[in-house]
Structures are given as C-alpha cells and as structure tokens.
Amino acid sequence: MNHAIRADKFLLDADRTTWHDETLWFVREKRDRAVYAVPEFQELRELASQIKDHTLSRLDLYLQEFEAAALANGVHVHWAADAAEHNAIILEIVRQQGATRVVKSKSMLTEECHLNPYLIKHGIEVVDTDLGERIIQFRDEAPSHIVLPAIHLKKEDVGDTFHTHLGTEKGESDPQRLTEAARQHLRAKFLAGQVAISGVNFAVAETGAVVVCTNEGNADLGVNLAKVHIAAMGIEKLIPRLSDLGVFTRLLARSATGQPVTTYTSHFTKPAPGREMHIVIVDNGRTQQLGRPDFRASLKCIRCGACMNTCPVYRRSGGHSYDFTVPGPIGAILSPNIDMKKHSSLPFASTLCGSCTDVCPVKIDIHTQLYKWRQVLGEADEIPASKKWSMKFMGRLLASPKAFALSGQFARKALRLLPHGLTHANAFNAWAVARELPEPPKQSFREWYQQQPQQIQQPAQPKVTA
Secondary structure, three states: OOHHHHHHHHHOOHHHHHHHHHHHHHHHHHHHHHHHOOOOHHHHHHHHHHHHHHHHHOHHHHHHHHHHHHHHOOOEEEEEOOHHHHHHHHHHHHHHOOOOEEEEOOOHHHHHOOHHHHHHHOOOEEEEOOHHHHHHHHOOOOOOOOOOOOOOOOHHHHHHHHHHHHOOOOOOOOHHHHHHHHHHHHHHHHHHOOEEEEOOOEEEOOOOEEEEEEOOOHHHHHHHHOOEEEEEEEHHHEEOOHHHHHHHHHHHHHHHHOOOOOOEEEEEOOOOOOOEEEEEEEOOOHHHHHOOOOOHHHHHOOOOOHHHHHOHHHHHHOHHHHOOOOOHHHHHHHHHHHOOOOOOOHHHOOOOOOHHHHHOOOOOOHHHHHHHHHHHHHHOOOOOHHHHHHHHHHHHHHHOHHHHHHHHHHHHHHHHHOOHHHHOOEOOEHHHHHOOOOOOOOOOHHHHHHOOOHHHHOOOOOOOOO
C-alpha cells in the first residue's frame, strides 16, 4: 500500500484532517516566534551544520573516541549492526539482570528496531513512560510524529482510551484530569521498573556521555529508580566536544516546539555506585546512507520534527500514511535507504516547495534530496508503470516546442467545449477534488508574444557613452 492510498484513509475524516493541519501549523508558528527572538539563529544553524559535517567526515574516529571515554567511565558499550542485533543485545542485558519489567522513555531508534514487540514476545513487560507514547501503546499504534507521537489524536480519543485502559470516567476529556490519571498510573510502573531504556539525543565523543532531552522528566525518573540504564544510540548522534552541545540545545527545542530549551537536558556519564549503565551503538543502515554522497547530509538530522510541522503534505496526510518510524520529509529520505521497494512512493509525497529545508536547524537540503531520490528510484525501476510511462511521455512532449504548442491549443479548446464533469472533479482527476481550474485563455503567452510589435519583443539596448 503506497502513501497516496494510506493518505486517502486519513483524508476521509475531513474535520480531523483540518484539525491536524491547523494544530501542526500552530507549532510551526511557535517555532517562528522562538527563532526570530534569537538574532544569531542563522549563524547557529550554519555552525551546527558544519559541526555535523565535520563529525560525519570522521565518524569512525569519533566513535572510537566515544567508546574509549565511555568505557573509562565504567559504562558497558555494545555494537549492533542492525535492528535484530540491537534487540538481541538488549534482551540479553535484561535477562542477565533476571528482570521482567522495563520502563522506556521516548526513543525513535527503539521504535525503528521494533524493540517493544520483540521484548514482549520474550516475556518482558515494556511500559512507555512518555505520555504520548503511552497513549499510542494503549491503542497499539505507531507514533505519527517523532516529537508529538499522539498528535493525530484528539482529547476525546485520549479520554476513550483511558476509560478503556485506566478506568477513567466515560466521556472524560479534560486534559488536566486525564494527565493526572496517567501520572498516577505511571508512578507505579516507575517504582516497579527493573531496567530503564532511553534514547539518546546527543553523544559527546570527548566525555563518553549521552544527553537526553525531555519535557516530562520521565527519562530521569526511570533511569534513577531502576538498577540498570540502557541507552540506545544511533551512530549519527555523535558530536565531538561538550562545548558543541550548546549550539544544538539552542536549536533543538526552538525548532521542535517553540521553547527556548527543553525542560530537562540530562547528561548520563557514568553509573551510580551499585548500578549499571549500557550504551548500545546502532548502525541499521546508517553507514549505507553515509556512503551515498547525495544523501549523506540526512544523517545530520537532530529529530526536531520541524520539517513535518511545516510540510503541507504531512500536515494533510498524517504521519501513519508514511508507514515508517520517521514520517514526513526527512523520513521520506531515510526510508528508501532501508527498503527502496517498500518506500518507493515516499519521495513523491512532496511538493518540493523547500519549506522543510528552510526550517531545518542543521540545514539539510531536504527537498533537493527528495528530488534526487526520485531519480534514483526511476533508474532502479522502483516507480509504478503509470508514473514511469507518463513521465517519459511528458519528457518528450516538453522537449518539443511544436508538440507542446499543439497540446496547449488542444487543451484550451477542450476545457472550453467539454462538460464541467469531465474536465474538473471526477474519479480520474483527483487533483481537482479541492481545486477549481481557471477559465482557459484564448491564446498562449507564446502566441500573444509573437503578435506584439518588434520593439516590444526586442527592446532597444541602452547606449553606452564613454
């Protein structure tokens, strides 16, 4: 099922689609206000981009430096080539502790690796402690956004979910009361957790520390109550020095939610006495992306979600229509690298307007990479036959001035003479469902231009005097 078909399902509920669109645009507007309050924001973007470029160009060296520093801190470091190895390593750590209960804060990497169902299948209870993640875990859904995982749900949906799973009053939709119900429920889970799993926002090669940014404090509570902390980290999370971190913390929250900084920015460097800390460093296709010159810059992503909040396609089609852990424009670049055939439709789920590139805090050329993926997919014959042959036809048509002029004449006459039902909204013209074609002109610009006097066609050049 491609993106367009999945998006059609989301679009069936027009009220929800409009609400989703407006809510995400509200977050985009908050981002703009936060950005404009920092005069040097563009300089910060450039500096962050350069730091990431530098790190990726020496990633092997910085990974070794990070490992050595982490080991010196008393941290156990594990390496995973793919999702299967990542999951197996974490299960083994949990089993070594004799644990059966895990509390987990938000981690897109563990979502990418499908860790939850893997652990549950092996008899481990996994509780997502981020409020949005817990809501969708109750509903057995995937996140629809990397920062706002339950943004596709309204407060009434959450009320129904909590009534079913937490026993709240039927019809309850007050956010404060629903949040308090979740707080009471999760507090017991925190106290019972034997192993805490977190993601990693940034990893500092210089110190061997991992940094986790949250607004709810759930990662800190889970890690400090459990005996064992496991941090799941993609290899692209590295930055060279602790002094580099301030650049990214000034960019991350402003780009994600319009805040000056996240409520909690926690550094985990070494385990407390009598406890254990493990870091699982994961590749899972990242070195393959690193080896693609046209797409290497996508690894600079700091997972702020700004490109999703601004994207007109994402806002109107919903995150689940992408069928990938990271949806939206950046996800449409990362997903074909994982499975080109399965995700071949995603680079086409874009208008190439460039708004995603404009808001990216690390200056990833997102719309350019989407365009390049389309070329790669075309060369690999991974696009539908209808799209392939229609593009070939249009390529030849647009390359011939005579054929293009004749087709324009035909189209203008057809639009004037044919019934409205055939030329506008119908089963064969989905584009026109929400649009109305303008009245066709009687002649093309080229025809008009050729009828103009010679002096208009070729304006006199100004005289140059010595």
